[in-house]
Amino acid sequence: MIFRVLLTALISLFGGHASSAYAQGQIVQFVPGQLLPAIALNQVQDGLVRRQDGSSTGQTLTTPSLVGGAVDGQQAVTVRVAGAVARTLWQHFSDIPNVQDFGVLPGSSDSASAILAAVGSSPMPIVNFPYTAAGYTLGTIGGSSSPLLDSNGRLLNWNLGIYFLNGNQFSGAGVGTPETGAGAFHSTYTNPWNITTGLKMTFDPAALPQKNNVTNQGLSIECSPNRPNSSDQTPTRHWIACIYR
Numbered sequence: 001m002i003f004r005v006l007l008t009a010l011i012s013l014f015g016g017h018a019s020s021a022y023a024q025g026q027i028v029q030f031v032p033g034q035l036l037p038a039i040a041l042n043q044v045q046d047g048l049v050r051r052q053d054g055s056s057t058g059q060t061l062t063t064p065s066l067v068g069g070a071v072d073g074q075q076a077v078t079v080r081v082a083g084a085v086a087r088t089l090w091q092h093f094s095d096i097p098n099v100q101d102f103g104v105l106p107g108s109s110d111s112a113s114a115i116l117a118a119v120g121s122s123p124m125p126i127v128n129f130p131y132t133a134a135g136y137t138l139g140t141i142g143g144s145s146s147p148l149l150d151s152n153g154r155l156l157n158w159n160l161g162i163y164f165l166n167g168n169q170f171s172g173a174g175v176g177t178p179e180t181g182a183g184a185f186h187s188t189y190t191n192p193w194n195i196t197t198g199l200k201m202t203f204d205p206a207a208l209p210q211k212n213n214v215t216n217q218g219l220s221i222e223c224s225p226n227r228p229n230s231s232d233q234t235p236t237r238h239w240i241a242c243i244y245r
Contacts, residue, residue, distance in 0.1 A: 071089065073088060073089045074089070075089050076088055097118045097121050097122075097127050098118075099111070099128065099130075102117045102118040104118070104136065107132075107135070108134075110172065111137060112139045112155070113141055115136075115155065116146060119155065122161075124160050124161055125161040125162075127163050128164045129163070131166045131167060132168065135168055135169030135171060136170050136171075137171055138171075138173070139173055139174050140152055140154055140174050141153040141154075141174075150184060154174045154184035154185065155184060156189075157183060157184050157185055157187045157192060158202055160202050160203065162200075163196075163200040163201070164199060165186060165196060165197060168197075170185065170195075175195075178195050179193075189202070201219065222242070226238065
């Protein structure tokens, strides 16, 4: 009798054909004293995520530690304010485009097309060039009808936007020849002999309609009026500067 029970259990355990285990299979419920046939064991495995090369759908991870790997940027970021619309990681990163996210490479590689893509990501982009000792190289772009380029395929020096150049060195035919008064890209369009090394801002206040007696301003930096401050070391002396240059 005992032998027969053991034999039946072995047949139940090892009978049938084992199948590959994939994540998120059916979760099997067991009761005390129940025999485990091979198909049930396979289903148990199917309900587990593999240690390697597994996949899982619709799961919630609480305080996980992720080491290495990658995300595709399509993950939505939970909103903190009622009524706000959730946006993806990529949308958040695109608020201030990093040129390296568009394929720009430090050094001698021609990054003109990738920089053009970053500049063209918005009608009024805010573009960041991370500092690198290798600098960036811009060639000319042929065969493009982009309004952001001049007739020689160079990025215009009057493209609208805010550009964090961060002290980088820019070279290549795409920057023009500021030494002859024909600078492009990071040169000032009112004086193309000059190049910008830090922060370059180009606005077009005339593009917006205005009402009577109103003046459009491209940039406004204001300070509150000077006034006495009782905490001054010398109360009768109170000097301030709104902008120092």
